[in-house]
Amino acid sequence: MEPKLLIIGVTGNVGKEVASLLSKRAVPFKAAVRKLSSAAPQPYRTDVYLDITKPESFALALQGVERIFLIRPPAISDPRYFEPFLQEASLAKVKHIVFLSLLGAQTLFFVPHRKIEKRILKTNMKYTFLRPSFFMQNLNTTHLEEIRDDHRIFVPAGQGRTSFIDVRDIAEVAVRVLTEEGHENRAYDLTGSEALTYGEVAARMTEAWGIPITYANPSIADFKAYWKKKGFPADMINVMTGIYFTAKIGAAKKVTRDLERLIGRPPITIGQYVKDYRSIFGWM
Ligand SMILES: NC(=O)c1ccc[n+]([C@@H]2O[C@H](COP(=O)([O-])OP(=O)(O)OC[C@H]3O[C@@H](n4cnc5c(N)ncnc54)[C@H](OP(=O)(O)O)[C@@H]3O)[C@@H](O)[C@H]2O)c1
Numbered sequence: 001m002e003p004k005l006l007i008i009g010v011t012g013n014v015g016k017e018v019a020s021l022l023s024k025r026a027v028p029f030k031a032a033v034r035k036l037s038s039a040a041p042q043p044y045r046t047d048v049y050l051d052i053t054k055p056e057s058f059a060l061a062l063q064g065v066e067r068i069f070l071i072r073p074p075a076i077s078d079p080r081y082f083e084p085f086l087q088e089a090s091l092a093k094v095k096h097i098v099f100l101s102l103l104g105a106q107t108l109f110f111v112p113h114r115k116i117e118k119r120i121l122k123t124n125m126k127y128t129f130l131r132p133s134f135f136m137q138n139l140n141t142t143h144l145e146e147i148r149d150d151h152r153i154f155v156p157a158g159q160g161r162t163s164f165i166d167v168r169d170i171a172e173v174a175v176r177v178l179t180e181e182g183h184e185n186r187a188y189d190l191t192g193s194e195a196l197t198y199g200e201v202a203a204r205m206t207e208a209w210g211i212p213i214t215y216a217n218p219s220i221a222d223f224k225a226y227w228k229k230k231g232f233p234a235d236m237i238n239v240m241t242g243i244y245f246t247a248k249i250g251a252a253k254k255v256t257r258d259l260e261r262l263i264g265r266p267p268i269t270i271g272q273y274v275k276d277y278r279s280i281f282g283w284m
Contacts (some may be wrong), residue, residue, distance in 0.1 A: 006048075133162065169192075209274065
């Protein structure tokens with residue numbers, strides 16, 4: 001029998017953790033990939049080709065599927081790309097779609113996440129919107145080099161606070177929502193348990209690793225110049241600048257209890273995260 005769950009974004013931050021938890025819990029699922037690999041098959045996981053921008057890839061991937069975990073790949077900012085996929089999912093009798101959105105999306109009419117939420121609401125599928133705050137894992141992906149090589153966090157967020165969340169906690173919620181009843185037609189605001197400044201994050205790193213990490217708090221001009229030198233496209237630099245400006249003015253500090261209520265334990269703290277990811281930052 002075909003697995004009833006389809007997970008999109010399985011090579012990304014959140015999807016990778018969702019796939020790993022489903023496998024650990026022996027829940028069969030289809031993993032949507034853009035490149036089918038020749039690696040040995042994994043128990044409980046069936047890889048299927050799916051590209052959100054290629055409607056010809058939808059039918060096979062959706063066969064037998066009842067629930068979908070959907071993310072918006074960061075490179076796709078035009079919500080119209082999701083329309084054909086959502087229509088075909090509805091017609092294929094998918095009952096429930098779990099969408100990784102963004103904290104505060106319901107009030108941010110201009111973000112693609114809200115536009116995708118609205119498109120999902122127009123279908124006949126049940127929905128659950130997971131609206132997380134800023135990922136801790138941005139520190140070991142986007143900001144890895146500056147922390148590992150220069151021993152500093154280089155973001156223009158002033159003394160603004162951010163309620164960082166660990167993607168492993170988001171995945172825990174996603175798996176519950178995908179495998180339990182009772183989450184249909186709901187939206188969850190998911191954050192960590194505390195809102196920290198980047199100076200406090202640097203202090204937690206220093207404490208856990210025994211290596212002094214500082215918070216540089218550059219000007220916006222210096223921040224943009226740094227990423228331009230790294231070869232980043234201007235539109236991506238502008239998105240990043242906007243995200244840190246939001247943190248600077250205090251709009252990223254909201255702390256909610258939805259996560260703890262859903263998973264029955266406190267969220268992973270930044271102190272725990274920096275310990276767990278020590279080797280990823282290059283410290284043995
Ligand atoms: N970072 C944050 O702090 C934060 C906070 C709140 C919300 N979010 C939202 O979270 C989402 C990103 O999640 P993430 O960090 O887990 O993703 P990610 O690590 O950027 O990975 C993106 C995933 O999407 C897949 N993908 C790319 N293009 C695709 C396509 N055309 N069709 C199907 N799959 C495609 C990629 O697969 P390939 O291997 O094929 O490229 C990859 O698995 C974004 O919408 C972002 O706005 C992020």
